[in-house]
Amino acid sequence: MAVDPGGPRLAQIARVRGLRLSRAAADALAAAEEAAAALDRARADHAAAIAARAEARQAFTRTPACSQARLWLDHSIALEAGAAAYVAERHMRLDLARDAHGEAFRAVGRHQLRSDTIADHRRAAIRVEQRRVEDRLEADMPMTVRSHMS
Template sequence: MAADPGGAKLVRVAQVRELRLTRAATEARAAAEEAALKLNDAQAAHLAARETLAEARRAFAATPACGQTRLWLDRCIERLVGAAAALADARARCTVADQTHAEAVRAVGRHQIRSDAIATHRRALVRADRRRAEDRAEADAVMMPRMSMR
């Protein structure tokens, strides 16, 4: 059987690549979880800002001439706008993180499929080399007795 010096190297390269892809998928999952936590925080902040604004509106409706109430209402509106922007940003980041994680997982899957196909092909080549070596050995064994008969 012919030795395949590149085979071990290819296997090692595939292992290293799988390790890197798996690490990237793990990091992407952690980033997606962190983005989800930030999204929850942003949703809570947005809800709190809406509730505070509703309270400020009620206070302003009760005393529309009060400058402090008007200032509080304006500040609550600003906080709600900021919270809405933060919420939109958190949603976008969460979506990107989820997509990145999904792509990293797909990359690991594609690598495993490719590695399995290559391994199957290599095993078939090794079996074919063994059969050829056996055929040659049989042919040589048949030729040897004929040569000695002369």
């Protein structure tokens, strides 16, 4: 069986695909890092909302008849609930981004394994073809030349 003449083209295609997969993995890593930073910011906002709610509660407990204190407390409770929901959303997005990065990284590994296997097979096929050519050349040599080579 002859060596596939399209081998170099297939190797080029595999190289380009590997570059694309590597770029996708890097992009997924950057997205995961951004998601982690967004989660940190959301947690900081949530902590600030908790502190604001605590302050509003103290103001309300000092003056329970004040409508402004009650309004501030209600508003701060709503802000804290919104911040908690935002933290949960950011946490979910971080999980998704980490999963996407993991899958992209695994895709690069699978591609590299396939590429290495195909390259090893191609090299083996080339060696076999070279041995066949050498065997044919040796078989075609006159007997006297072969005896002098020994």
